[in-house]
Amino acid sequence: MTTAELHEDHNDHDHHRDTAHRGLTPLLDRAIVSSGEGPPVLGSLVGGVAVAPEGEGTARISPATGGIAFRVGGGSLSVVEAAVARARAAFDTGTWGRASGRDRARVLARTALLIEEHAAELADLLVLETGKPIREARGEVAAAANAFEYFGGLARDLNGRTVRDIGDSVFAFTVREPAGVAALIVPWNFPLGILGQKLPPALAAGCSVVVKPSPLTPLTSLAAVSLLLEAGLEPDAISVVLGEGPAGAALVAHRDVDVVSFTGSTATGRHIAAHAGSQRLKRVALEAGGKTPVLVTAHADLDEVVEGLTFAAFFNQGQVCVAGSRILADAAVAGELGERLAGRAARLVLGDPWSESTQMGPLVSQQHFDGVFAAIETSRAEGVRVLSGGRRPEPGGTRARPFLDPTVLWTDDDHSTAAREELFGPVTVVQPYSSLDEAVERANASAYGLAASVWSNDVREAMDLTLRLRTGTVWINGSTDAFPEIPLGGRRDSGYNAEFGREGMEFFTESKTVQINRAGRKDWYTA
Known part of the structure; x- marks a missing residue:
């Protein structure tokens, strides 16, 4: 996309x-097995026909409305x-x-x-x-x-x-x-x-x-x-x-x-x-999973970086496997970048997902919210500094829930929860580095290898970093884009096959080899 x-x-x-x-x-008529009083019940669709679930199905609360949108049947063996x-x-x-x-x-x-x-x-x-x-x-x-x-x-x-x-x-x-x-x-x-x-x-x-x-x-x-x-x-x-x-x-x-x-x-x-x-x-x-390292060098355009990383970190509420959730920035610019990114994140509009002005909606479920929020609290306890966000807002004009403010963190500790784990929410962490060699070493030390991004207006520097990063995809002065024409796949704990x-x-094919011998075999032991 x-x-x-x-x-x-x-x-x-x-x-x-x-x-x-x-x-x-x-469009869902084929799959609805009950549409009387209350939310519709959906069944599996097998051979074009809905299969009624055992019982009334499990209620699914829509994060966009706060109410039960449908019931979904379990798939039996x-x-x-x-x-x-x-x-x-x-x-x-x-x-x-x-x-x-x-x-x-x-x-x-x-x-x-x-x-x-x-x-x-x-x-x-x-x-x-x-x-x-x-x-x-x-x-x-x-x-x-x-x-x-x-x-x-x-x-x-x-x-x-x-x-x-x-x-x-x-x-x-x-x-x-x-x-x-x-x-x-x-x-x-x-x-x-x-x-x-x-x-x-x-x-x-x-x-x-x-x-x-x-x-x-x-x-x-x-x-x-x-x-x-x-x-x-x-x-x-x-x-x-x-x-x-x-x-x-x-x-x-x-x-x-x-x-x-x-x-x-x-x-x-x-x-x-x-x-x-x-x-x-x-x-x-x-x-x-993924924990995309974002390398920002001293030769990057910070105006572009702030806008690009606001999107990379908070698009889809940060629920993206290639989200820009770990920003390794040159120490000369890291402080300014952290402050500017925090300020930009604080201006994002949270609200009714059906509104044209909304930039961030709720997380997918209360259970998922609880896990992301707990990780932020764990990070605080580990000494990670919160530059912005980390709160539970309640935007007006909507029953959508649960919301989480876009959160920007700061830490030097690569072993912290925020720097090491995929939080899968609107959370990113800024970390300073002192040399490009150090930045590459820290980025490659991750258990994940799905994607990375490099921000620099020095072409040679950007290409050198790109070739040294051990991930399946690298974006230069960009992030998160995917196109059907080019493969997307990871390494290590991010998986395999594109x-x-x-x-x-x-991947969905098998290769068959066909050999045609035009002369027949003459000597059993002749190569």
């Missing part, structure tokens, strides 16, 4: 945004079995398993157009389930449409390579084939955007898919799948399984699942990596 997409503003002030007051969008069985059949004997690249491209292209057509409804759902401001929600929808469009093009360009100079009589080539059934586990912070990182390349490669969204944010996954079905995707080729950890664990370990793509915490990623091969060996792509780019699609 680009910064421009994430800030996209349609200025549609006449459209009433409060989805909770007018019921869920018709029988639902996982049914979803995987349908996906297996669709791949082995269904129309999707025999679809050409052109067929797959058409489905994805139609879906991109449908996402754009229903952009307002999808943005509403994102606000309702995540609490993010409407302007950011619109950008996430635009990013998802862009991903479907890009991978629709790649669906017609899935190729191997030829090898001819390996002997007088041998000609060989490789074929890229779809891996089979793909399990996609999607987090709550960008439920539509990260679905766009996984689902279009899996379908472009020819896989059938089972999606497991976070139980906090199932709405946009269900809506996106409804649009795919409208675009002509075979119903058995895609299912959405709702539920907590046991449903995800059953999906990861299932014998008929061929590949697993997961985005979430490092702790859960370790568990998935350990159990993915429990029934049969399978490949896994993990985008896990999403996006041609590499992201090829």
Whole structure:
């Protein structure tokens, strides 16, 4: 997602945004199993049909309204079995398993157009389930449409390579084939955007898919799948399984699942990596935690740095795996940078997520808020200085909750909670360094290796630092942007295997080698 997409503003002030007051969008009709008195109950979507949960489902409180938006049913093991069985059949004997690249491209292209057509409804759902401001929600929808469009093009360009100079009589080539059934586990912070990182390349490669969204944010996954079905995707080729950890664990370990793509915490990623091969060996792509080091040199433009890092640290309430949450600044500018960043953060507008003027909404849930706030309090106890924020505001004019002021911290201690751990909230810490060698060493000492950013107007300095940082992505004078054309992936505790780019699609394929012997074997022992 680009910064421009994430800030996209349609200025549609006449459209009433409060989805909770007018019921869920018709895009979710397929998944609603009960819509009588009280909030609607959502079920898993298997083969295009909703599966009613056992009981009335778990209530989900919307951070955008403070009220119950829907009830979501748990995914029993029988639902996982049914979803995987349908996906297996669709791949082995269904129309999707025999679809050409052109067929797959058409489905994805139609879906991109449908996402754009229903952009307002999808943005509403994102606000309702995540609490993010409407302007950011619109950008996430635009990013998802862009991903479907890009991978629709790649669906017609899935190729191997030829090898001819390996002997007088041998000609060989490789074929890229779809891996089979793909399990996609999607987090709550960008439920539509990260679905766009996984689902279009899996379908472009020819896989059938089972999606497991976070139980906090199932709405946009269900809506996106409804649009795919409208675009002509075979119903058995895609299912959405709702539920907590046991449903995800059953999906990861299932014998008929061929590949697993997961985005979430490092702790859960370790568990998935350990159990993915429990029934049969399978490949896994993990985008896990991050603690993005931001290196600001004495040659940086502080005006640009302050604006850029305000976005990097507090966009999506800081609930971003590549958020600029640790700022290593040259000692000559660190003090001024900390003061200016704290002042800029204090001017951010918190309020109703549906308001066009709101720049930060509430965190996704009270439980998540409690964890982030506890980490700030722990940091205080460790001697970390609070430059701004660290409070629980109550903006007027909205029932949205829970809010946390954008928080800027200061410490020299690399072992502090704020400098070491991924807090996943609107919190960043400024740390001074005395030399570039020291800055690189401290940045690379992190257990994480997802991304980093370098701020300097000295081109040679910026490139030198970039090549020395051990992360999957480095931004120079920028941050957080992701494009479907280029891969995004981490190292060490941030995971492995990339999403996006041609590499992201090829993860969902297997390579087959074909050898043609034109002369036959003459001598058994002749090389």
